[in-house]
Amino acid sequence: xxxxxxxxxxxxxxxxxxxxxxxxxxxxxxxxxxxxxxxxxxxxxxxxxxxxxxxxxxxxxxxxxxxxxxxxxxxxxxxxxxxxxxxxxxxxxxxxxxxxxxxxxxxxxxxxxxxxxxxxxxxxxxxxxxxxxxxxxxxxxxxxxxxxxxxxxxxxxxxxxxxxxxxxxxxxxxxxxxxxxxxxxxxxxxxxxxxxxxxxxxxxxxxxxxxxxxxxxxxxxxxxxxxxxxxxxxxxxxxxxxxxxxxxxxxxxxxxxxxxxxxxxxxxxxxxxxxxxxxxxxxxxxxxxxxxxxxxxxxxxxxxxxxxxxxxxxxxxxxxxxxxxxxxxxxxxxxxxxxxxxxxxxxxxx
Numbered sequence: 481x482x483x484x485x486x487x488x489x490x491x492x493x494x495x496x497x498x499x500x501x502x503x504x505x506x507x508x509x510x511x512x513x514x515x516x517x518x519x520x521x522x523x524x525x526x527x528x529x530x531x532x533x534x535x536x537x538x539x540x541x542x543x544x545x546x547x548x549x550x551x552x553x554x555x556x557x558x559x560x561x562x563x564x565x566x567x568x569x570x571x572x573x574x575x576x577x578x579x580x581x582x583x584x585x586x587x588x589x590x591x592x593x594x595x596x597x598x599x600x601x602x603x604x605x606x607x608x609x610x611x612x613x614x615x616x617x618x619x620x621x622x623x624x625x626x627x628x629x630x631x632x633x634x635x636x637x638x639x640x641x642x643x644x645x646x647x648x649x650x651x652x653x654x655x656x657x658x659x660x661x662x663x664x665x666x667x668x669x670x671x672x673x674x675x676x677x678x679x680x681x682x683x684x685x686x687x688x689x690x691x692x693x694x695x696x697x698x699x700x701x702x703x704x705x706x707x708x709x710x711x712x713x714x715x716x717x718x719x720x721x722x723x724x725x726x727x728x729x730x731x732x733x734x735x736x737x738x739x740x741x742x743x744x745x746x747x748x749x750x751x752x753x754x755x756x757x758x759x760x761x762x763x764x765x766x767x768x769x770x771x772x773x774x775x776x777x778x779x780x781x782x783x784x785x786x787x788x789x790x791x792x793x794x795x796x797x798x799x800x801x802x803x804x805x806x807x808x809x810x811x812x813x814x815x816x817x818x819x820x821x822x823x824x825x826x827x828x829x830x
Contacts, residue, residue: 483814484802489804493711506700507701516707524641525641526649527672528675529666529675531697531698532667532696535563535630535651535654536563536652537694538667539564539604539626541678541694542567542626542650543571543573543602545674545681548571549571550573552571552600553576554568554573554575555602555604556587556604557586557587559774559778559791560606560774561774565781573601577779581790585798586606587613587618601624603618603621604626605627607627609631609750610632610658610720610744610746610747611632611741612642615637624648627648628649629649631652631658631748633713643668647669648667648668649667650667653666658717662702664702681694682694682696719805720805723746723749724744724749724803726816727749727801727803730816731751731819731823736751748800748803750773753797753799756772756797760799763822771799772798774798777791777795779791
């Protein structure tokens with residue numbers, strides 16, 4: 481038995497919706513995309529959204545909507561997917577790196593406060609692994625917040641869904657994410673001005689006057705799948721939480737303390753260990769693919785000498801265990817058996 485680290489959950493409803501769209505012949509950017517934009521915006525609780533062909537481009541267009549460019553600074557965490565850095569570089573702005581919280585994995589507002597300058601134009605706030613960042617403290621700086629909800633669609637902060645707190649918020653629908661369209665993304669906002677700018681960026685043809693725009697739309701058949709996936713999101717989240725409870729009870733039983741935010745929707749189930757590479761190798765010997773949840777610190781890519789101790793701790797110690805709705809009960813039990821052997825008995829293999 482081989483259990484992958486991530487796997488999309490594709491239902492017969494998803495397949496049927498995509499097939500129906502393909503048979504309609506209307507497969508490019510059209511009505512189905514518009515419906516998906518409306519569905520997601522209503523779900524999040526915002527005025528509207530604009531779908532894109534990737535989550536990375538969603539972040540890029542969010543920055544462009546704020547007229548950010550060369551000479552501007554964007555504060556971002558170092559412990560996050562490299563797509564965040566890509567988006568900042570795309571607009572020619574300078575990334576300013578912040579550390580993460582000591583007891584978690586989200587950007588630390590106290591560290592952000594030390595990084596703000598007259599050039600700071602936005603803070604990108606990823607809600608890592610499905611848990612909300614401290615949006616109240618971050619919003620007090622009076623700097624536009626872009627929520628990166630790539631790993632947290634459906635999660636909440638103080639009674640409102642993530643994605644409804646920032647000036648702009650972005651989502652990713654890559655195959656590994658909570659809902660998928662294969663590839664894809666979306667920017668949502670409550671600002672009429674921001675929506676107008678975003679739609680202008682994606683209006684690629686039939687313009688009254690020439691404006692630079694981008695051929696980065698989502699397709700209708702992807703949107704058909706996205707709408708179907710969104711209708712199942714509540715069940716997806718509930719299943720992730722059920723699996724997390726099984727894992728947490730197991731770790732508790734073998735005397736290993738795992739700390740998680742109770743409001744998390746568990747995009748990842750992350751555990752800290754003394755030697756993450758060795759644990760990954762040992763789990764692999766049982767046919768279970770675990771991974772370091774962040775491949776490399778962004779400061780490492782840019783050869784920065786900044787000291788970010790919490791990000792460095794997370795980089796060295798974290799391991800992510802398979803958790804997704806399509807895990808069967810047999811697969812969950814197989815993962816649990818391996819956890820008990822690797823963590824409980826410290827049995828090293830590989």
